[in-house]
Amino acid sequence: MLRTKLIDLLNSHYPIIQAPMAGGITTSQLVAEVSSCGGLGMIGAGYMTPDQIREQTSEIKQLTSRQFGINLFVPNDLPVSEKNIEWANEKLESICKELKVQHPDRIEVPNYKHLVNQFYEQIKVLIEEKIPICSFTFGLPSEPIIKELKQHSIILIGTATTVSEAIEVENKGMDIVVVQGSEAGGHRGDFLKDTQESLIGLMSLIPQVVDHVKIPIVAAGGIMDRRGLMASLCLGAQGVQMGTAFLTCIESGAHPLHKEAILGTTEDQIVLTRAFSGKWARGIKNRFISEMQEYESSLPAFPVQNSLTKSIRKAAALEGKKDFMSLWSGQSPRLAKNQRVSTLMKSLIDEQSKSFEDLT
């Protein structure tokens, strides 16, 4: 297989990154198995404490000798009024009742300073644990942090949804840019423009980014099999990041109902919503999304709305009520399979080596 700059940077066999999905999906088994199979496993650590990161890092190191990466959320200081929080909290009252979840009168929401401190602590741990690759979503870290990570020779990956964002990622010194198309499941990674103006399909987005940045480009969004991998390479990406395809794998920690829902749905049931977290994200339409739709544009920003819906999502998961779970999925659910990571990786790579060299 042709060695590209991307493969050199990732120190992997194949240009395939397992998307760092947050919220318990990226189990140590999943991350380790992807890396063992020659891809790059990633911990979705956005919501994780330093201790949780330490614990998982040590677990993964016992499962594989190959390297893996981690993803962090860059905190944003978005103004949210007390009144808006109260209003949004009220809108959840009847659902709390139905799920028999205590509906608190006042909810503690994370403040920006606290989030920044948490972020610093996550950075500290990944340096201590010598995790060699770190990707960021929802923006880029500050210059001092970038400088410190580079001093520790950590490979940095930024996320972009438009050409301008990709240029910003390169200018800030990131080594690789993950280009997230409108097809992608879960949270949108936009950080410069409105989400609605950052919903560009990969067929358009990749070649336009390729023409404007020099760092290796990784395509993300709706890629599920060898066809998507090959198409991404044709468009000028050096590799792919796949989320939904790994989410339904046996090793993933996604809720069984979440996996089932993806395996049973179609591309026209996948919608964008702010209802779960205050940030636009793509997932399977369910009752929660439908009922909250009329309030959607007025809900408080991430992570406030995320805190408000936490107890609902937790109860729904425990009681197996998928109508109130956040069933994130990209736009290719018909291509999802419940299979081992090794089977998925093999199907991506088979017959690929030859064509890959022909194309690049």
Place this chain on the structure above:
Amino acid sequence: MLRTKLIDLLNSHYPIIQAPMAGGITTSQLVAEVSSCGGLGMIGAGYMTPDQIREQTSEIKQLTSRQFGINLFVPNDLPVSEKNIEWANEKLESICKELKVQHPDRIEVPNYKHLVNQFYEQIKVLIEEKIPICSFTFGLPSEPIIKELKQHSIILIGTATTVSEAIEVENKGMDIVVVQGSEAGGHRGDFLKDTQESLIGLMSLIPQVVDHVKIPIVAAGGIMDRRGLMASLCLGAQGVQMGTAFLTCIESGAHPLHKEAILGTTEDQIVLTRAFSGKWARGIKNRFISEMQEYESSLPAFPVQNSLTKSIRKAAALEGKKDFMSLWSGQSPRLAKNQRVSTLMKSLIDEQSKSFEDLT
């Protein structure tokens, strides 16, 4: 070059269709030149009278001996109330004033019966003129029409934006399906689901359609160069349909300001709007779209809103005011060039023959 079923059906050298853009863009020079260069030129005849179709057909036949196709809009019977029409007409009053266009108190809007008769007449002409290929948007024609066209050995192309629509296109007996991704410029071709649920990126849409239909698939949306062509073939399409890439060509009849606008914009300025026609369409954000945005969801359906805005669009074009023109564009404006059709075709085909055979 490998002969695929698509190339056999189109009787072209290359699996490249020039999208049938309506409204004067597909001049005889454009259509003829695309066909002469080995692709398939298409007349965007949605708004054309039988006489106009006859005239253009005869013009094109003088310019090329190769075959070309035509596209028609399938009429839809969408209920629109008088009150809604009056309300929407009022919303245009201040813009009419600014453009010094007479703002009529009452507007004659096309009724469904009339549209169906017009459609029958268009069908009659294309049979008389022996146009060998006909594509449809906004739905599928009735069974008797399909039967009649087939008796005249006319190759039929349907447009789909979801897997269900592609299956419907195949089941109704179409020979080819154009699969329109969310990246595509101009009007959305959805006819079974809401537009918002039919905005699937090509990276997701093509392989999912490939797994569900047997007729040849043509990818459409954001494809501008060889990278997009090759990626589409990787995903399982047999060819591509390109709109914006041909729109900015020298031979196209698009307004010079329209071409200029595309050549000068970026992917994050391209939005979806119902403001011009009552049907969702993708184009460059301008004052008209911004000012109408708050009314968007309540505007009367196509073709009523299209009739209401006709005088505004006409005056804007005449006076060169692009703030009030419908500047349709796909999501890849950065890849657009003002070039000859022959240059574009050559750049698509160069080095492609070899790889095309490797891939399929």
